[in-house]
Amino acid sequence: MKNLWGIILVLCSMAASCAFAKDEDLPKQITVGLIATTTAEDTEKRWQPVIDDFARYTRTEVHVVVSTDYNKILAGLKSNAIQVAWLGNKAALDAVEDQHATIFAQMVKIDGSHGYNSVLIVPVASPIKSLADILANKGVYRFYDGDKGSTSGYLVPAYYAFAKNKVEPERLFKQITVGNHKKNLQAVIDGQVDVATNNTDELDRLKKEAPEQFNKIRVIWTSPLISNDPLLYRKDLPAAAKARIEEFFITYGKPKDPASHPDVLQNILNLSGFQHSTDAQLKPIADIAMFGLLRSNMYDASLSTEQKQKAFEEITARFGKLSATLEMARLR
Incomplete structure (x- = not known):
């Protein structure tokens, strides 16, 4: 004792x-x-x-x-x-x-809920009813994109809305302006732009705090769930x-x-x-980011075949290492 x-x-x-x-x-x-x-x-x-x-x-x-x-x-x-x-x-x-x-x-x-969604929004009176309407009218519409560091404002729509439809925004829209969620919302509300990126979190907040402003926009495309x-x-x-x-x-x-x-x-x-x-x-975001880089590399007309191959190897090596790091985090 x-x-x-x-x-x-x-x-x-x-x-x-x-x-x-x-x-x-x-x-x-x-x-x-x-x-x-x-x-x-x-x-x-x-x-x-x-x-x-x-x-x-x-x-x-x-x-x-x-x-x-x-x-x-x-x-x-x-x-x-x-x-x-x-x-x-x-x-x-x-x-x-x-x-x-x-x-x-x-x-x-x-x-x-475990996540939120990226969206494409237009003014409520816009003739645009769906993403298909935009894809069918190249060089017609003005677009407010998000910062390249933004998941829902840039990366997710770049992949799901555009890359998966085999189109580059630079070749699709008449004009592209880089904003953020706040600026994009205001541009659509004011009718200064035809279509813009945003997300369901910001729309829910707008609906709660300024319903009259929320009623001036319309969602034409919604992404899969984002963590x-x-x-x-x-x-x-x-x-x-x-x-x-x-x-x-x-x-x-x-x-x-x-x-x-x-x-x-x-x-x-x-x-x-x-x-x-x-x-x-x-991990899902890393997969999308890698796909976007590989696709941009593939369609880059300024690069030779050898340069594209070198870039492909560098991108796959980089994301292979990153993917391993992310998988190891599951053990924490």
Whole structure:
């Protein structure tokens, strides 16, 4: 019995030491990067209550960087100016491939859905009734595309709407403008463009907050389901910091967490909270990205046969390595 109590005392001492080390290892400051799908000001306002709770939970000074430019958030993660970030799946894939960041959580919608959809929208009075109408009228319509870092604004429609129909947007539309979800919505509402990319999350928010504006648009194409957006942190954060960050987000908004408010999450993107996730959720996005690059390479008239073959080998090698990394994440 005496030996047993000795062992217990040692274990308790170790646990206390670990707890102390956990707090000591937390960084004094964390910067969170947020991609703005509307405006930077609007996004920061919606997220600020969560950021405030995050700072209290981690007992750390928390700063926020909000941008409509995916590359700015990615560069911040790479340079360690940003340690935690919300990104779409396509931008998250770039961050994971750079090997500086990894996914630890995924957004969960209030209705329990596991994803959202990319859409093509037109003004409600437009004669365009379907994607087929656009494909049959090359050089006629004006198009608002999304940032190339956007999953639903660019990558998914580029693959499912255009590549699978064996057409390049540059050869299909009379004019292409690159915007974001907010700008694309407004351009369609104002009748400044014939068709634009967007997603069901933004349309649901518009319907709830500005139904009169929502009634000015119409969806003519909807993609297959896209996994909900992930949260990432830098790989080189101390283990204690990673654990505390995960604890906060995974428990935030849950009934047992009296410090958080469900209405705060609903105000972001109609969320109920976050669930654990890994880089493995990016596998379908990686497959689409690889297909897009291979197709562009194949149809690039400026390249010789030898150059195309070399590019093909480089692309397949690159994504073979990335695919292996994503599959290994399933074991985490």
